[in-house]
Amino acid sequence: MKLLKSQIEQKTGDGWVILLPEEPEDMWHAYNLIQEHDQIRAKAVRRVSKVSDSGSTSSQRITLDLTIAVTSTEFDIGSGQLHVSGRVAKENEHVKLGQHHTLDLELNRKFRLEKADGWDSVALEQLKEACDTDRRAELWAVVLGEGTANICMITEHQTILRQKVEIAVPRKRRGGVDGHSKGMDRFFSTTLSTLLRQIDLPNTASTPQAKTLPLLLASPGFVATAFLAYIRAEATRTTNKPLMTLIPTIIIAHSSSAHIHSLNEILSSPAITTKLSDTKFARETALMDKFNTLMRLDDGRAWYGPREVERAVDKGAVGRGGGVLMINNALFRAQNVAERRRWVRLVDRVREVEGGEVRVLSSLHESGKRLEGLGNVAAILTYPLEDLDEEDGNDAAGEEGESGEMII
Amino acid sequence: MPPKSGVSRTRNVGYDDDDVYDDDDDYYEAGEDGAEAGDGMTADDKEQMRVGTMQIREALGEMSGFASDEQIQEALWHYYYDIAKSVTYLKNKLGIAPKQEAPRQEKAKTASRFDQAASVADQNAPATAGSTPKKKRNATTNGEKLAESVERLNVDEPRVRSKNLNVVDEFEKSGLKRMANFVVVGHVDHGKSTLMGRLLFDLKVIDQRSIDKLRKEAETIGKSSFALAWVMDETSEERSRGVTVDIATNYFETDNTRFTILDAPGHKDFIPNMISGASQADFPVLVIDASTNSFEAGLKGQTKEHILIARSMGMQHIIVAVNKMDTVSWSKSRFDDISKRMTAFLTEASFSEKRITFIPLAGITGENVIKRVENSAAHWYTGETLLEALEHIELPQRDLQKPLRLSVADVFRGDIRSPLSISGRIDSGTLQVGDVILALPANETATIKSIEVQDTPVDWAVAGQIPTLHLTDIDPVHLRQGDMVCAPNAPVKLVKAFTSKLLAFEHVLPMPVEVFRSTLNSPGGIRTLSARLNKFTGEVVKKKPRIIKPGEVARVVVQLERELPIEEGMRVVIRERGRTVGAGLMENVA
Numbered sequence A: 001m002k003l004l005k006s007q008i009e010q011k012t013g014d015g016w017v018i019l020l021p022e023e024p025e026d027m028w029h030a031y032n033l034i035q036e037h038d039q040i041r042a043k044a045v046r047r048v049s050k051v052s053d054s055g056s057t058s059s060q061r062i063t064l065d066l067t068i069a070v071t072s073t074e075f076d077i078g079s080g081q082l083h084v085s086g087r088v089a090k091e092n093e094h095v096k097l098g099q100h101h102t103l104d105l106e107l108n109r110k111f112r113l114e115k116a117d118g119w120d121s122v123a124l125e126q127l128k129e130a131c132d133t134d135r136r137a138e139l140w141a142v143v144l145g146e147g148t149a150n151i152c153m154i155t156e157h158q159t160i161l162r163q164k165v166e167i168a169v170p171r172k173r174r175g176g177v178d179g180h181s182k183g184m185d186r187f188f189s190t191t192l193s194t195l196l197r198q199i200d201l202p203n204t205a206s207t208p209q210a211k212t213l214p215l216l217l218a219s220p221g222f223v224a225t226a227f228l229a230y231i232r233a234e235a236t237r238t239t240n241k242p243l244m245t246l247i248p249t250i251i252i253a254h255s256s257s258a259h260i261h262s263l264n265e266i267l268s269s270p271a272i273t274t275k276l277s278d279t280k281f282a283r284e285t286a287l288m289d290k291f292n293t294l295m296r297l298d299d300g301r302a303w304y305g306p307r308e309v310e311r312a313v314d315k316g317a318v319g320r321g322g323g324v325l326m327i328n329n330a331l332f333r334a335q336n337v338a339e340r341r342r343w344v345r346l347v348d349r350v351r352e353v354e355g356g357e358v359r360v361l362s363s364l365h366e367s368g369k370r371l372e373g374l375g376n377v378a379a380i381l382t383y384p385l386e387d388l389d390e391e392d393g394n395d396a397a398g399e400e401g402e403s404g405e406m407i408i
Numbered sequence B: 001m002p003p004k005s006g007v008s009r010t011r012n013v014g015y016d017d018d019d020v021y022d023d024d025d026d027y028y029e030a031g032e033d034g035a036e037a038g039d040g041m042t043a044d045d046k047e048q049m050r051v052g053t054m055q056i057r058e059a060l061g062e063m064s065g066f067a068s069d070e071q072i073q074e075a076l077w078h079y080y081y082d083i084a085k086s087v088t089y090l091k092n093k094l095g096i097a098p099k100q101e102a103p104r105q106e107k108a109k110t111a112s113r114f115d116q117a118a119s120v121a122d123q124n125a126p127a128t129a130g131s132t133p134k135k136k137r138n139a140t141t142n143g144e145k146l147a148e149s150v151e152r153l154n155v156d157e158p159r160v161r162s163k164n165l166n167v168v169d170e171f172e173k174s175g176l177k178r179m180a181n182f183v184v185v186g187h188v189d190h191g192k193s194t195l196m197g198r199l200l201f202d203l204k205v206i207d208q209r210s211i212d213k214l215r216k217e218a219e220t221i222g223k224s225s226f227a228l229a230w231v232m233d234e235t236s237e238e239r240s241r242g243v244t245v246d247i248a249t250n251y252f253e254t255d256n257t258r259f260t261i262l263d264a265p266g267h268k269d270f271i272p273n274m275i276s277g278a279s280q281a282d283f284p285v286l287v288i289d290a291s292t293n294s295f296e297a298g299l300k301g302q303t304k305e306h307i308l309i310a311r312s313m314g315m316q317h318i319i320v321a322v323n324k325m326d327t328v329s330w331s332k333s334r335f336d337d338i339s340k341r342m343t344a345f346l347t348e349a350s351f352s353e354k355r356i357t358f359i360p361l362a363g364i365t366g367e368n369v370i371k372r373v374e375n376s377a378a379h380w381y382t383g384e385t386l387l388e389a390l391e392h393i394e395l396p397q398r399d400l401q402k403p404l405r406l407s408v409a410d411v412f413r414g415d416i417r418s419p420l421s422i423s424g425r426i427d428s429g430t431l432q433v434g435d436v437i438l439a440l441p442a443n444e445t446a447t448i449k450s451i452e453v454q455d456t457p458v459d460w461a462v463a464g465q466i467p468t469l470h471l472t473d474i475d476p477v478h479l480r481q482g483d484m485v486c487a488p489n490a491p492v493k494l495v496k497a498f499t500s501k502l503l504a505f506e507h508v509l510p511m512p513v514e515v516f517r518s519t520l521n522s523p524g525g526i527r528t529l530s531a532r533l534n535k536f537t538g539e540v541v542k543k544k545p546r547i548i549k550p551g552e553v554a555r556v557v558v559q560l561e562r563e564l565p566i567e568e569g570m571r572v573v574i575r576e577r578g579r580t581v582g583a584g585l586m587e588n589v590a
C-alpha cells in the first residue's frame, strides 16, 4: 500500500491519510484499518434518477467522490474485495446527507481515511505494516492427500485457500489396484492443471516481471513426492518450459494430514524455516508452538482467554524478561469501540508500561486461527501464576480414585 | 453522463438506498466449470479411448465388426482402459448375442457422469474461508426425496424389484456360519501383512503358484523377505517401498466361521486408513515384533496408538500375536516379559485381562499360525495357534433390529452394470436388493441393484457384514468415503457441532483437530472445554478447565467444518498433528 499523504496530529492522533492499495493484500490491510464511524472518501458509482421536464423519470449511473461514515465492512478473502457501507457524510448535488451507500474499494484507486477516534498505537502500527513493502515472503502451498488438494497462497499476512480439488479416488481392492492408480493419475492431472491456472492468473497482476514464487508440496506419506514425480514427467512429456522452471522452486514437506490446518505444523517445520527464514507466518507459528509447549508443562506460565490474560498483565507477569502477549488482529476490528479500546489499552500497557513483547497475529493465518480458538488472546508469563481462572465456588466435588467401569 | 465502461464490475454498481447485495446463488452446478465439462472426458481420457478402441478392434479380429464404437468405449470406460478385460467382456457379450444393439444412450451418460463427478466435485465450489455453502438440497425432506425417487423408478427401466424379504427371518433361517471381521494392527514392519499372507497361504486360499510368482517378483527388486506381505500389499507403491499404505481386505473360512481380514498399515502417516479399517472390525489382532528393541519402539509408537484407537471404538477382545519369535530363538522369558508389559498396558487401556490372548508365533515360517510350532525351543508353549484363537474368540452382539447404518469405506466402479458401487460395514440393521437407501450428508437416495458379500452375490446383508452395494438412481457426485448410508425413514441427523465425552490420551486445548467417525475423516476443532468429569461417575469435577491432561475425562464441544452425519452414542477419534489425542462419545447436538 502506498501512503500518498497523511496528516496525523502527533499528540491526539487526530487526522487522516490518503492510501493507494496496489496489491490484493492491501485490501486486507484496508479491512483491518477501517473501523466503524471512520470517514472514508473514495470514488463511487451511483445511480441517480432524474425527473425530466416532460415528467418522465430516467435513471443514470454517474461516478462521483463520496464521503461516508462507516457503519460496516465486508471483506471477501477469496476475491480480495472490500465493501464498505455507511451513510453519506458530505452532501453534494447528487446525494443527501445520511443516505446509504456501499463503497467498493479497488486496487489502484486511492481513498482517504479519517479516524473517528483518532489514530491509536495499534492503528498506527497497522498503517506502518501496511505500507512497508520490503521483502515480503510469498509462496504457493499445496497440502494434499490421496484425492484432496488444498491450493493456497501464503503471503506475509494471509493464507488464502485458492481452490480445493477433490477427486474420488477408489481405494485399493483385492486383486485390482487399477481403479486406484487411474484415480490417482486423474487426481494428479486435475490438481496440476488447477494449480497452473491459479499460479498464472492472480499473480501476474501483482508481480509485473512475473517472478516465480516458491511452491510447497506437503502431504502425509508419499503423495507429495509422487505428485512431484508426476509434475516432472508431465513437464518432460509436454516439453512445457514454464513448468520446467517451476520444478526447482518446489519444496517437499511432510504434513500429518491433507487438511489446511496442517499448515500449522508445515510452516514451522525445518523444510520451510531453512528456506524462508524470518517470515511473519513462520514466526507466528513458532510462537504458538512455544505457547502450546508451555501449556502442556502446566506450570502456570502460559495462559489464554481475555479475562485470564488481563489478570496476568495486571499482576505484572507479562513484562520485561520474556513476557509475550499474543493477540489476534480480529480483536481490533471489533464493531464495538469500547471493545477495541480495551485491547489497545492492554497492548499499550504491555509494551510501554511493562516492557513486554506484543505480537499481533493475523487472523487469516492458521496460527491466528489457533489463537482464535483460545479466545483470541494468550500470554507467556515471566513467572508462574496459578488460578487466574478461578471463580468462587467453581469447582464441584467428585474426587477420583474410585474404580469400576469408566464412563467412556 | 454514462459511466465509463470497465470501471466497475456488475456486482459493484452503486445501489440506490438499497444496501443489500443480491444474495447470489454461488451454489454450484456440476459441470459448469467449462474446463473439462462437455462430455466429461479429459484430453488424456480421449487419447486413451482412441488408442484403446484401436487396440480392441485389433484384438477382436473378425468379431470387431459386431461391436460398435460406443460398446467398445463403454467397456474401456468401465474397465479403466484395461484392454484385456474389455476384450473378454466384449467377446462374451458378442459371442452370446452377436447382433445385440448398441447400449442405450442412457447408460453411456451415466458413465460419463462419473468422471464429471470426479473432476468437478468440489473444485467448483472453492471453499472461500468463512462462507458456508448453502444447502438447498437439505431443504427437501426425506419424504419428498423418497417420493421423487419412486417417481424416477417409474420412468427408469428396467427397475430393480425388491423381493420384500423379512431379512431378519431370512438370516435366522439361513443357518449362516459365524461371521467375524478382524483388523490386523501394530507398529510398522512388525509383520502384519506377512502373517496374513502366511495364514492365507497355509489355508490354501492363496495357491503355491501365486506365491512363487510373488517370490520371484519380490526377489527381482531385492525385497524377497516381503513376498508373503505382497499378498496384501498390492499397489506398486506399497511393493517398492515395502510398507502397507491402505487396508487390504481378504477372506477365509473355517468350519465354524467366515472371516474377513482387514490388514491395516502400521506407519503413522496412514493411521486414517487404519482407523477406517478398524471401524469395520469386530476385534483387533495386534502384531508385535518380539525382537530386541522392536517391541520397545512399538510401545512408544503405533503399538500404543493402535491399541488406543481400537479401544476408542469399543472393541473388547484382543488377540496379541507376539511375532518373529524365530529371531529370539523362541525365548520363553522374552515372551513372558512382553506379555507382562502388554497386559499392564492393555488393562490400563481398559481391556479386561481375561479377554486378552497372547500367542508366540512366526509369520514368516508359519509356526503357531495354523500349525503348532515344532521347534524344541518352543516346547514350553502349549496354548492355541492363531487360527484356534480366531475361532474361539467371542463376537459382539449384532444390532439387526435397529435402523440401517452403514459408513461408506469406498466408492468405486465395481460392476459394469452399475454406475457406482460402495462398500462398508453395516453397523446396524439390514438391507436387501431393491431397497432405497439414503446417502448423507448429500441427502440423496439410491436403489440397491445388487449386493455382494465376500465377493459372492446375495439377496440381503445384515449388521456385522461388510457388503459391496451396486447402486442405481444416484449421481456418483453424491457419495464419497465417510458418508452415512441409512434407511430413508430413519436418517442420521446432520450436525455441525456436538458435545462429546472425551477421554484424553494427550493434552487437549481448544484447537484445530481431525475428527474421525468410523470411515469419516473431517477437519474440525475442539471449541470449548466444558468440564472435567469424574472418570467413573461422570460427575463434573471442574467447570471450564483450561487444559485436559492425558488420562482425564472431560466434556467438550467439537466443531466440524461442515454438517456431517453423527448421532448420539457414536464413537469418534480425535487427532491433532498426526497424534491421537482422545477418544470421544457423541452426547448431543451443540
Ligand SMILES: Nc1nc2c(ncn2[C@@H]2O[C@H](COP(=O)(O)OP(=O)(O)OP(=O)(O)O)[C@@H](O)[C@H]2O)c(=O)[nH]1
Residues within 6 Å of the ligand: B186, B187, B188, B189, B190, B191, B192, B193, B194, B195, B225, B226, B229, B242, B243, B244, B245, B264, B265, B266, B267, B323, B324, B325, B326, B327, B361, B362, B363, B364, B365
Ligand atoms: N524373522 C522374521 N521376520 C519377519 C516375520 N514376519 C515378518 N517378518 C519380516 O518383517 C518385515 C516386515 O513385514 P511386513 O509384513 O511388511 O510388516 P507389516 O507389519 O505388514 O508392515 P506395515 O504394514 O508397513 O506396517 C518383512 O521383511 C518380513 O519378512 C517373522 O515371523 N520372522
Ligand SMILES: [Mg+2]
Residues within 6 Å of the ligand: B192, B193, B194, B229, B232, B233, B243, B244, B263, B264, B265, B266
Ligand atoms: Mg503391512
